[in-house]
Amino acid sequence: MKKFLIFIAKILVVVILIVIALDGFYTYVFLHSKNRGKIEKVFNSKEEKYDVIILGSSRANNHFVAQMFEDKGLKTFNYGMSGGHLFEASLMLKLMIERKYEIKNVILEADLNLSNDQESEGVSAKFLPYIHNSTVIKQHFASQKDFKELYYLPFYRFIKYDGKIGFREVFHVLEGEKTNPLDNLGYYPLVKHKSGNMKNNIVNLNPLPHNKYYEEIKNICRTNHINLIVVMTPMCENVKGMNYFDKVKNAYPEIHNYENVVIEDKYFSSCGHMNDEGARMFTSRILKDFFDINK
Amino acid sequence: MFFNSIAFAIFLPIVFFLYWFVFNKTKSAQNALLIVASYYFYSCWDWRFLFLLVFSTFLDYYTGIQIEKGKSEKSRKFWFWLSITVNLGFLGVFKYYNFFAASFAELLNSVGINASPILLNVILPVGISFYTFHGLSYVIDIYFKRIKAEYNFIDYSLFVSYFPLLVAGPIERATHLLPELKVKREFDFQTAKEGVYQIIWGLVKKVVIADTCATYANAIFDHYETMNSFSLILGAIYFAFQIYGDFSGYSDIALGVSKLFGLELLRNFNYPYFSRDIAEFWRRWHISLSSWFRDYLYIPLGGSKGGLWMKIRNTFIIFVVSGFWHGANWTYLAWGFLNAIYFLPLLLSNSNRNNMDAIQLKFNLDSVKVLWSIIFTFSITCVAWVFFRAKTITDAVSYLKRIVTNRDFGFQYLDNERYSYELLVMIGLFVLVEWNNRNKIEPLSGKMSSIRVALAILTIIAFGTYSDYKEFIYFQF
Numbered sequence: 001m002k003k004f005l006i007f008i009a010k011i012l013v014v015v016i017l018i019v020i021a022l023d024g025f026y027t028y029v030f031l032h033s034k035n036r037g038k039i040e041k042v043f044n045s046k047e048e049k050y051d052v053i054i055l056g057s058s059r060a061n062n063h064f065v066a067q068m069f070e071d072k073g074l075k076t077f078n079y080g081m082s083g084g085h086l087f088e089a090s091l092m093l094k095l096m097i098e099r100k101y102e103i104k105n106v107i108l109e110a111d112l113n114l115s116n117d118q119e120s121e122g123v124s125a126k127f128l129p130y131i132h133n134s135t136v137i138k139q140h141f142a143s144q145k146d147f148k149e150l151y152y153l154p155f156y157r158f159i160k161y162d163g164k165i166g167f168r169e170v171f172h173v174l175e176g177e178k179t180n181p182l183d184n185l186g187y188y189p190l191v192k193h194k195s196g197n198m199k200n201n202i203v204n205l206n207p208l209p210h211n212k213y214y215e216e217i218k219n220i221c222r223t224n225h226i227n228l229i230v231v232m233t234p235m236c237e238n239v240k241g242m243n244y245f246d247k248v249k250n251a252y253p254e255i256h257n258y259e260n261v262v263i264e265d266k267y268f269s270s271c272g273h274m275n276d277e278g279a280r281m282f283t284s285r286i287l288k289d290f291f292d293i294n295k
Numbered sequence: 296m297f298f299n300s301i302a303f304a305i306f307l308p309i310v311f312f313l314y315w316f317v318f319n320k321t322k323s324a325q326n327a328l329l330i331v332a333s334y335y336f337y338s339c340w341d342w343r344f345l346f347l348l349v350f351s352t353f354l355d356y357y358t359g360i361q362i363e364k365g366k367s368e369k370s371r372k373f374w375f376w377l378s379i380t381v382n383l384g385f386l387g388v389f390k391y392y393n394f395f396a397a398s399f400a401e402l403l404n405s406v407g408i409n410a411s412p413i414l415l416n417v418i419l420p421v422g423i424s425f426y427t428f429h430g431l432s433y434v435i436d437i438y439f440k441r442i443k444a445e446y447n448f449i450d451y452s453l454f455v456s457y458f459p460l461l462v463a464g465p466i467e468r469a470t471h472l473l474p475e476l477k478v479k480r481e482f483d484f485q486t487a488k489e490g491v492y493q494i495i496w497g498l499v500k501k502v503v504i505a506d507t508c509a510t511y512a513n514a515i516f517d518h519y520e521t522m523n524s525f526s527l528i529l530g531a532i533y534f535a536f537q538i539y540g541d542f543s544g545y546s547d548i549a550l551g552v553s554k555l556f557g558l559e560l561l562r563n564f565n566y567p568y569f570s571r572d573i574a575e576f577w578r579r580w581h582i583s584l585s586s587w588f589r590d591y592l593y594i595p596l597g598g599s600k601g602g603l604w605m606k607i608r609n610t611f612i613i614f615v616v617s618g619f620w621h622g623a624n625w626t627y628l629a630w631g632f633l634n635a636i637y638f639l640p641l642l643l644s645n646s647n648r649n650n651m652d653a654i655q656l657k658f659n660l661d662s663v664k665v666l667w668s669i670i671f672t673f674s675i676t677c678v679a680w681v682f683f684r685a686k687t688i689t690d691a692v693s694y695l696k697r698i699v700t701n702r703d704f705g706f707q708y709l710d711n712e713r714y715s716y717e718l719l720v721m722i723g724l725f726v727l728v729e730w731n732n733r734n735k736i737e738p739l740s741g742k743m744s745s746i747r748v749a750l751a752i753l754t755i756i757a758f759g760t761y762s763d764y765k766e767f768i769y770f771q772f
Contacts, residue, residue, distance in 0.1 A: 001315060003484045011491070014749050018756055155756065163762045168713075 019155040026158050026170055030129035033173040037181050038079050039126045042095050043134065049102040051075045052291075054186070055089040055217070056109025058082035062273045063233045064107065065283040066185030072287060078186030084123040086113050086213035087140075091127060093220050094136040103226050107286070110214055110255055111232035111248055112272070114207035119144065125161035189276035190269035200235065200271035202244045207251050214252070229290055230255045234262040234282060236271040261285050296339040298548040299501055306336065311555055315482055322479035326453045329556065333458035337422070340462075344420035347385065352455045354381055355430035356448055359437045363444040371438065378434045386427050389419055394623030422462035424620060428587055429455050433469040435591055442469050450476045457558075459549040463542070465563040465583035472560070480557030489740065490554025495751050496737040497547030502759035504725055505540030508533040510760065511718050514709035516684055519694045523703035526715040527694060531677040534684045536722055539568065542581070547737065566733045568676070568726075569654060571668040573637040574647035576676060584620070588613050599642070610642055611635045621683075626691060630682040637675055653734065721758070 033040045051074035054064045060080025069076035079092055089108065096103065127137050131151055141147050150157045158165055181188065214230075221228035232245050232255055245259040262268075267278030274282060296302045310332045318328040338345050358378035365371035393414045400412035433454070436442045445451040454473050460466075515522050515530030522530065546563035553560045561583045570576035577585050593613045599606050611632070618631020641647040654669075656662040678695065685691035707715045732738035739747045 001482050001484075004482070004487050007484075007488060007491070011748065011752070015752055015756070018749070018753050022753075022757055159756070159759070159761045161762055162760060166762075167757050 016154075019153075023154040023158070026155070026165070027129055027132065029170050029173050030165070031133065035176070035178045035182060036169070036173055037126060037179060038081060038186060039092070039095075041182060042079070042092065042099060042101075043130050046099045047101070048096075048099070049075065050077060050104065052077075052105045052107060053093075053096070053101075053103050054078040054080055054107045054109070055092060056080045057084050057089075057113050058188075059112065059233050059272060060107075060109035061186070061188050062190050062269075063109065063279045063282055064187060064286070065189075065276075065279050066187045068280065068283045068287060069291070070185065072291060074291060076185060078184075080109065080186070081123050081181075082188070083120050084113075085116060085118060085120040086110065086211060086217070087117065087119040088123045088127070089113075090213040090216045090220070091124070091137065091140045093217055094140060095127075095134065097220060097224055098134060098136045103224070105227045105229060105290075106217070106221055107290075108214075108217060108228060108230045109233050110211075110230050110252070111245065111259075112202070112205065114211050114214060114248055114252070115205050117208060117212045121161070122164060125157070125164040128157040128161065129165055131157065187279070189279065190273055192266065192275045192277075193269055197270045199238050201242075202235075202239055203242050205244050207244075207248045209251055231286065232257045232259055234259055234267075234274060234278070236268045237263060237265050238271055256289075258282065258285065296336055298545065298552075299498060302339070306332075307552065307555075314556055322477070323449065325480060325556075326449050326476060329457060330449060330453050333453070333456045333461060336458040337456065337461055340421045341418075344423075347420055347423070348426060348456055349452075351382065351385065351426060351430055352452050353448075354378060355434050355455070356445070356451045359434055359444040359451075360446065362434065362437050375434060375438045379431065382427050382431055382434075386423060388415070389417060389423055391619075391623045425464045425466055426455050426461060428466045428584075429469075432466070432587060432591060436469055442473075445469070445473060457553075459552045460560055463545050463549070464581075465546060465549065465561045466587050467561060467583070472558070475558050483557065486554050486557065486559075489736070490551040492739040492744070492748065493547045493551030493554065493737050495551075495748060495755070496739055497544045497549075497551060498755050498759075499751050500540040500544030500547060502544075502761070503540075503754055504722070505537045505544055506760035507718060507721065507758070508537035508540065510711045511709065511713065511715070512537050512684070514711040514713075515715065516694070518710065519690070519697065522697070522701075522715075523705060523707055524698050524701040525704040526707045526709070527698045527701070529715050529719075530694075531681050532722070533718060535568070535673070535677045535680050536725070538680065538683070539564075543567075562736070566729055568673050569669055569730065569733055570672050571650040571654070571665060572641055572646075572672055573634065573675065574641050575650040576672055577634070577638070584617065588617050592616060603643075606642055607639065610638055614638065625688050626682050626685055629688050629691065630679050633679045633682060637679070 030040065031044070034044050035041075052066075052069050054060050054066065054076070057080060061078060061082050062080075064078050064080065066076045066078040081088055081092070093106065124141075128141075128150060131137050131141060138151065141150060144150070146160075150160070218228060220226070230252070232248060240263075245257050248255060249257055262274055262278045262281050267274050267281065269275040296306060310328070314325060314328055318324040334345060334348075337348060355378055358374045361374040362371050362378075365374060393412075396412035396414055400410040403410040433442075433445075433451075437444050445454070450473065453476055454467070454469060457467075457472070512530055512533040515526050516534065519527060519530070543564035550560050550562070563581060563583050565579040565582065567576050567579035570579055593609055596609045596612060597605050598609060601609075614631040614635035615628055616631070618627040618629070618634070621627045621630075638647065641649075654665060656665060681694050682688065682691040685694060709715055728738050732741075735741065739751055741747075
């Protein structure tokens with residue numbers, strides 16, 4: 001039995017050594033990754049200057065044409081993340097501040113995402129490789145229920161989210177394979193789909209009265225003297241009359257309601273996402289309302 | 296509680312410690328501990344079905360004794376058929392009732408008689424097909440006087456509910472396992488070490504091969520209407536490795552865990568994808584079930600002793616029943632039927648026992664033939680797996696038809712955000728490792744075993760699929 005216990009102890013030592021080595025290797029690879037996504041772009045940069053930063057979910061990512069801001073002479077990048085919640089938007093902004101970004105304006109898409117203050121695991125996972133290298137990431141995740149495992153157990157975060165930051169992603173980083181989230185200054189244009197889903201039932205959806213991460217973003221902007229512009233972006237015809245956007249307006253009067261700026265379904269790729277044509281119409285209106293120097 | 300879960304990683308060392316350090320004085324103490332552990336293990340799924348397990352155990356224990364004690368043939372027959380009826384009755388109600396009721400109603404509707412079936416709102420108790428077959432083999436063996444009835448209830452209960460084999464086999468025989476349970480187990484380092492190797496290799500099969508293949512196979516099977524020929528072929532191959540990795544991985548872990556307690560279970564898989572014909576495949580795949588059907592169905596039906604038609608009939612019965620054992624769906628029946636068709640030429644030409652020897656490859660024409668026969672057998676097995684995996688027979692036929700009609704052999708991007716071909720390297724390496732170690736139970740033992748084990752652990756940790764967790768497929772049977 002003694003021999004067996006030594007044998008098992010050796011296996012445990014091997015397991016521990018492997019997870020520590022893999023954790024170090026994966027972290028090293030992600031620390032040197034630059035062309036795969038928006039999070040690592042921010043993490044591996046510093047002291048950048050922007051006139052406009054766009055934050056939010058896919059409804060920011062697909063709706064704000066960053067190049068149109070640039071054409072007006074405004075240095076802009078769309079940091080909207082498909083699938084992201086306000087949890088990730090807030091962390092992204094914190095990370096930029098930690099990296100000493102100078103930002104004049106933040107446009108935040110806040111509408112459907114006000115209905116929850118949970119993390120979006122698929123997106124938040126991409127911050128986790130840097131949890132030991134960034135105080136804001138560590139603090140942001142500290143309130144999550146599995147923080148201790150994520151922070152203290154070597155390699156646990158890479159196992160738990162292997163689909164996002166596992167060996168395939170590490171392999172792609174090592175290959176230097178580029179992805180498209182950084183194209184078009186972060187804006188991802190959609191096309192009109194014949195089979196696009198134009199139905200979205202948001203009747204029972206309610207914004208949280210005090211969304212923790214929305215309040216965080218407001219505070220960060222206030223503290224760092226950043227002009228915060230919060231907008232609700234358009235949805236397809238099907239949701240008209242479902243009054244979710246009115247509920248948001250009641251709870252957060254400072255948020256600008258652009259629900260009806262683009263109405264017709266022909267400008268939508270799916271109910272919650274405008275196509276490129278719709279996005280350009282919408283961006284023009286935003287530029288006119290907030291950045292028109294001749295106004 | 297799954298073998299590849301954190302809960303099991305805690306449960307197993309606790310039971311191991313208690314077994315060898317606290318309850319190690321007598322065989323009765325060892326068995327009692329294993330029963331408590333097994334019932335706890337089973338109750339982690341659904342404690343209510345524990346009553347069913349205990350009832351089934353008691354039924355076979357009691358009827359077994361009554362059959363042995365029976366003074367007249369009539370009395371023996373009565374207890375025998377009581378046990379068979381109740382066992383199969385439970386299986387029928389929980390597993391097959393809804394299927395038969397719905398199929399019957401469909402049949403009536405198709406001839407114009409309006410019928411709506413009364414369906415039972417019950418979930419299938421995990422492992423019921425496995426422990427029912429344990430009990431059946433025990434009672435049948437007593438009736439035919441092959442074994443003596445077990446009078447020690449603890450020992451018999453452990454035979455039925457021993458946790459490594461309780462939910463997905465291997466399907467043990469009383470003749471094999473009960474004698475092991477009748478003696479006190481002494482710890483043997485070599486056996487336990489082999490057990491650990493087998494557990495590690497089982498985890499490689501499950502977490503690295505099966506679960507990774509599952510994400511690709513699902514992405515292809517769930518959208519087969521939009522897939523091209525190449526992706527559909529790969530989908531069938533991926534599912535073949537998914538089910539092999541999943542089930543043989545489970546069996547390896549079960550056998551390995553059992554070795555930690557000094558108990559040897561029946562081997563369930565013997566590198567089936569290296570089979571040279573379908574008969575050999577069935578001697579290597581789910582061995583405990585194949586041999587169960589052979590001994591308790593095929594041979595009692597007359598086996599291959601009768602005339603030609605009897606042989607054919609018995610072959611179809613055993614394969615179709617085997618398919619139906621897997622689940623109440625026409626797809627499983629079709630899978631069994633197809634395997635019977637594959638088997639038929641071998642049976643008719645009396646060549647079903649041609650490939651009994653170990654596979655040897657050299658640089659000559661015979662080896663090319665052997666290699667070709669292995670590839671051919673694997674290919675027809677993949678075709679059969681399409682029926683096993685598809686939701687309906689129509690889906691399976693459409694899937695296969697599209698392979699032939701689409702004729703596009705380009706790479707496709709799947710909805711799991713991966714290319715359809717991406718897994719091939721990993722499968723290729725896996726096949727190579729298994730091929731080079733096909734004469735051993737697992738590839739980790741032997742020369743440089745420390746390095747092999749370290750590499751296997753590295754593979755599990757780095758290349759395993761964890762976020763897209765898959766249950767063991769055979770738990771549903």
